[in-house]
Amino acid sequence: MSEAPAVVGEADLHAHSTVSDGTEAPAVLMAQAAAAGLWGVALTDHDSTSGWAEAAAAVPETGVVLIPGMELSTREGFMSVHMLGYLVDPLDEALLAETTRIRESRVTRAEEIVRRIGRDYDLSWDDVLAQTTEGTTIGRPHIADALVARGFVTTRSAAFAGILHPRSGYAQPHYAPDPLTGVRLIRAAGGVPVLAHPGTRGAERVIPPERLARLTDAGLFGLEVDHPENRDDAKRRLRGLARRFGLAVTGSSDYHGTGKPNRLGECRTASEVVERIIAEGRGSAPVTP
Template identity: 60%
Template sequence: MTRVIAGPADLHAHSAVSDGTQSPRELVEEAARAGLGALALTDHDSVAGWEEASDAARETELTLIPGMEFSTRYGHRSVHLLAYLIDPANRSLVDETARIRESRLTRAERIVENLAADFDITWADVREQARDGATVGRPHIADALVARGIVADRTAAFDSILHPSRGYVFPHYAPDPLTAVALVRAAGGVPVLAHPATAGRSRMLTEGYIRELVDAGLFGLEIDHRENTAEGKRMLRLYAERYGLVATGSSDYHGAGKPNVLGENTTDPAVVRRIIAEADGWSPVGA
């Protein structure tokens, strides 16, 4: 039976399980009020919000696509992979994401130690900004800096104190993108590169490496995203056509944490159906 997606789909959104500001239930309810036909919950390296979001989705006309934003690293670059409809109990994936989250936590603690030498901020301040069980990271440090009156908002924090050039922050552990694509596929999921052109063609993954990712199982590219440059989008559309990849559009919504608005970029329901048909790790919820 072909699943009916009754409205536009937003395939990239975060809850307070990672660095969003709303609970999974609140996020789903807001998406339903916004008139979306489908929403993907893609918290960083975590599926902890799936159950709550699924319960909420069953009370609406919304189709929930449970997913995750998988942290990877290519050289010095942070590369994110959207992983849709994975088996959340897949042991290899569970172990790898646990390792990433532990590295995030250790890094966050060390960043706060670095900051405390120059600013009035403590680890307790940061913990106050995170929901119990959330993956603590730089956004929560940014929120703590805001709460302390040191910066005006998250954007100001990332543009100033938490910018890598200031020397307080450093990378956390993450696997390479090829490994991540293979893990997602082995868990029955569908991998799509998240916002891969935020700094234009000069900072994009090379076409040769994208071709390697396709060979490993990459299914799509997130093209319509507010941070992808115009030139980058043009190149991504060329790659999507050349290698038979789906093109998605998303808000990368974080609630009050970012200016992004639910549904500001969306994905064609036909593409959502292709993603669903490709997956065998988990099923959509609702509708």
């Protein structure tokens, strides 16, 4: 890893590769970031840092700064809550143990979902594996891609709106720690935690202030407010909460290649916020050209 760079531009702090549920390899993602005119991009695959090395190797050619990260799965009751962790130590034992447990649970959950779907549709586990590459963190998006490949739905989004929607009866949750544990794990690994897309359900479903206060006390750095799927009413409330609790506001695309309509770089984080994240990160460092 190189020394912390002088921040001279904006960054997209949320992007996925084929290591989790994106459709582009880490090196291709870096090339896409260059084409989007980004100064920097964070690779934040679900519960994995496996794509960092390939993305880092593409930095000299693309000229884009890589901010290593991950999207850690957490759960509040029945609700999935995602926590972005930037500049964590990829060898931190506690974080490694937890992400391994999450990934293993994802596979078990995915196998059960496919078994349930297979009662009504001609879909097998081999169909799902055909949509992955070695080392992929398997999840529902790969089941969606298998449903598309088999012709049962037309797009990944259509799969989530139909067969993979909770009301269908096929889906079930996987193991994940609670958000407070997630924040503490990321901080203990030297990382900087940001609550991912907390406004997708609208202002009335935004995290309650008392819960946000506990996360802030544990070390939460910021809220991902500028996100394509956050609703406008929720964004207004989130900005107010950020001011109230002294949290940073970030912007990210949550890019998945062709797996989502989100465009890389359509939402960005201001350079001064990126600079603060880099200054606070202790587990790893940005990779510069």
